[in-house]
Amino acid sequence: ETPPTSPVIPDADGQPIPPIALFGQNFHFGESSSTKNLLTGNYKIVWTGPMCPNLGKAWKxxxxxxxxxxxxxxxxxxxxxxxxxxxxxxxxxxxxxxxxxxxxxxxxxxxxxxxxxxxxxxxxxxxxxGSKVFKDKRVLENKLVNERNGKEF
Known part of the structure; x- marks a missing residue:
């Protein structure tokens, strides 16, 4: 099913603005402020272009x-x-x-x-x-310690 035709609305440069939504046969959304009377009996809405479903969310x-x-x-x-x-x-x-x-x-x-x-x-x-000199030195130190301990007692 093709959407019904609507009048061409030009922008400031003369380029046609594509319709956002068409109601019934001859009403283009935004053409009249008295939409209540025009929409009476028009139950079918045909989307003809992209439209944000919730502009408030998009703005936020x-x-x-x-x-x-x-x-x-x-x-x-x-x-x-x-x-x-x-x-x-x-x-x-x-x-x-x-x-x-x-x-x-x-x-x-x-x-x-x-x-x-x-x-x-x-x-x-x-x-x-690890050398022999160190081992000999250790033996001498132990002897000296033993002699001192023997003299003290």
Missing amino acids: RLGKMEKLMSERIDTKWRMKKKFKEQDRHFVGLGCDNIKMNRAVRNVMSDLSGLKKLVKDLSDQFDEYE
Whole structure:
């Protein structure tokens, strides 16, 4: 079943506006404010184009989307501002990012050197502890401890 024809309504540029809904045979929605009299006896509505079933919900969703987008833009702006403030703070302290980076890397290098030194000393101590000299030293220490204990009692 094809929808009944309706008069062509042009927009400001002269382009025809497609009808949204047709009631009965010759009434186009929006042509008259006295729709009560015209709709009497017209029980059949024919949709001829896309129409949002609930404009209120669509308006609310649009408002929520607008709010979310503005919050996102505000958040990006606040983050940029915060980073600029931190940069100014470090520059105000006399800190340069390149110099700070170099200093941190130098400290890390020194720390790795200290770790290597401690490991080497630990390895040398382990070698010394396993040697015959260390065992002889331990025997002497035990004898001295026994002599002291014997003198005390």
